[in-house]
Amino acid sequence: MTTAADTLAPEELRRYQRHLTLPQVGIEGQTKLRNASVLLVGAGGLGSPAALYLAAAGIGRIGLVDFDVVDESNLHRQILYGTKDVGKPKLASAAARIEDVNPHVELELHEVPLSSDNALDIIPRYDLVADGTDTFPTRYLVNDACVLSGITNVYASIFQFEGQVSVFGAPGGPCYRCLYPTPPPPGLVPSCAEGGVLGVLPGIVGTLQATEVIKLILGIGEPLVGRLLLFDALATSFRTLTVRRNPDCPVCGDRPTIDALIDYQEFCGLPTNGASERQESGVPEITVAEYKRRLDAGTRPFLLDVRKPFEDAIATMGADQLIPVEELERRMGELRTAPGDEIVIHCRSGSRSARAVQMLQAAGYTRAYNLKGGILAWSEEIDPSVGRY
Amino acid sequence: MPTETREQATVFIPTPLRSFTENRPSVTAAGSTAAEVLNDLVSRYPSLKPHLYDEQERLRSFVNVYVNDDDIRYLQNGDTRVSAGDSLSIVPSIAGG
Numbered sequence A: 001m002t003t004a005a006d007t008l009a010p011e012e013l014r015r016y017q018r019h020l021t022l023p024q025v026g027i028e029g030q031t032k033l034r035n036a037s038v039l040l041v042g043a044g045g046l047g048s049p050a051a052l053y054l055a056a057a058g059i060g061r062i063g064l065v066d067f068d069v070v071d072e073s074n075l076h077r078q079i080l081y082g083t084k085d086v087g088k089p090k091l092a093s094a095a096a097r098i099e100d101v102n103p104h105v106e107l108e109l110h111e112v113p114l115s116s117d118n119a120l121d122i123i124p125r126y127d128l129v130a131d132g133t134d135t136f137p138t139r140y141l142v143n144d145a146c147v148l149s150g151i152t153n154v155y156a157s158i159f160q161f162e163g164q165v166s167v168f169g170a171p172g173g174p175c176y177r178c179l180y181p182t183p184p185p186p187g188l189v190p191s192c193a194e195g196g197v198l199g200v201l202p203g204i205v206g207t208l209q210a211t212e213v214i215k216l217i218l219g220i221g222e223p224l225v226g227r228l229l230l231f232d233a234l235a236t237s238f239r240t241l242t243v244r245r246n247p248d249c250p251v252c253g254d255r256p257t258i259d260a261l262i263d264y265q266e267f268c269g270l271p272t273n274g275a276s277e278r279q280e281s282g283v284p285e286i287t288v289a290e291y292k293r294r295l296d297a298g299t300r301p302f303l304l305d306v307r308k309p310f311e312d313a314i315a316t317m318g319a320d321q322l323i324p325v326e327e328l329e330r331r332m333g334e335l336r337t338a339p340g341d342e343i344v345i346h347c348r349s350g351s352r353s354a355r356a357v358q359m360l361q362a363a364g365y366t367r368a369y370n371l372k373g374g375i376l377a378w379s380e381e382i383d384p385s386v387g388r389y
Numbered sequence B: 001m002p003t004e005t006r007e008q009a010t011v012f013i014p015t016p017l018r019s020f021t022e023n024r025p026s027v028t029a030a031g032s033t034a035a036e037v038l039n040d041l042v043s044r045y046p047s048l049k050p051h052l053y054d055e056q057e058r059l060r061s062f063v064n065v066y067v068n069d070d071d072i073r074y075l076q077n078g079d080t081r082v083s084a085g086d087s088l089s090i091v092p093s094i095a096g097g
Helices: A010-015 A026-034 A047-057 A090-101 A119-125 A136-149 A200-218 A288-296 A309-314 A325-334 A351-362 A374-382 B015-020 B034-044 B046-052
Strands: A037-041 A061-065 A106-110 A128-131 A152-159 A162-168 A227-232 A237-242 A302-305 A343-346 A368-371 B008-012 B026-030 B063-067 B087-092
Touching: A010 A026, A026 A200, A037 A047, A037 A119, A047 A061, A047 A090, A047 A128, A047 A200, A061 A090, A061 A119, A090 A106, A119 A136, A128 A136, A128 A200, A136 A152, A136 A162, A152 A200, A162 A200, A200 A227, A227 B087, A237 B087, A288 A374, A325 A351, A343 A351, A343 A374, A351 A368, A368 A374, B008 B034, B015 B046, B015 B087, B026 B034, B034 B046, B034 B063, B034 B087
Parallel strands: A037 A061, A037 A128, A061 A106, A128 A152, A302 A343, A343 A368, B008 B087
Antiparallel strands: A152 A162, A162 A227, A227 A237, B008 B026, B063 B087
């Protein structure tokens, strides 16, 4: 008869000795960790500490989902990566680092964007999921895929100085939709790029995520099922709020209406993938190339920037006026151009400005155009001296 | 006009909204229900209002409000009673990672 000790090699017994000493872990617990598999969706701010600590802890198989390339602006918080990794695919760099931390871990790299087409192929291969993504559509996708697969999802999210951690999709427990049934309209909640984030924040919150994963595997302590942990880095405060399973939840409730993955971009009010989605949604556009042509010819239209003022300090196109999109409806009267005039609206990537075009159209501006791709496209295609952020 | 004695509750302000409450992480507001406390809050800090309420004056769906530790959606929504010393937490949806 095999005993638990048979599954751990001598070097593993040495490596995990501090775990083995803990009564709540022991050889039996360490073997559970070794036999477990965890999928980390996102290898960024949250995924970095989570991956490192879960590998160090001896999780047997770790899956990583990320199709991104390491960017210089990642380095202040994504501690899986270093200066030499800038420009390289994240997963390649992550794999090297994790291999060094713990060569006993079996790593599976999924260098793809998680989507409704592949989530139900990837997620069910694992015992647990750690959601460390950075967009609302992906969070709803991960949630639904986990609930549909019966897999527990350790959720965490961050913004500026705050973090949230909870455990969704546990048997009898709530899911993400029980907490937030509907996403915010696009552009209302800034991304890390737009809002900024304290570098250490995902370090703390991602490690809390890893802690919950380990507790769930070991079956010890009180995991955050039915509780939302709020961390405030400025106050150094931890608070927990109750999250209840919603019996009317469309995906985990008593009478679920969602039994398949949906279009999450659409659910979050974003244009779905496709080159002409903005034309289809009726928002007239102008490309950066066309705008450049008009600029050179001396006939450029009025340019309205709908970003926040601090973004203009990072990168500017010298717009005629700046009114943040959140304030635009209220401040429409301040526009220094008349409804019949041509007006081009820009933001960082083109989605806030698309909304602004719709607002202006509703207010009678008949010649309002969205600068397709925003200042990012301007920097990439026309003027690389303009900063990208 | 009779003086109403309204309960004072502590309202915890999430970081993204603190620029509208003079950078205070928590403020006091008066009311005997969650709705009253929030109304008092936005009357004291009007620039908070568009972040909490939509154009139809409904609480934005991605902003959760808790009285003490419980989501008001699972209690009596805006009519959830607030007693002296209770706290209200505003917890908007965030997605950074």
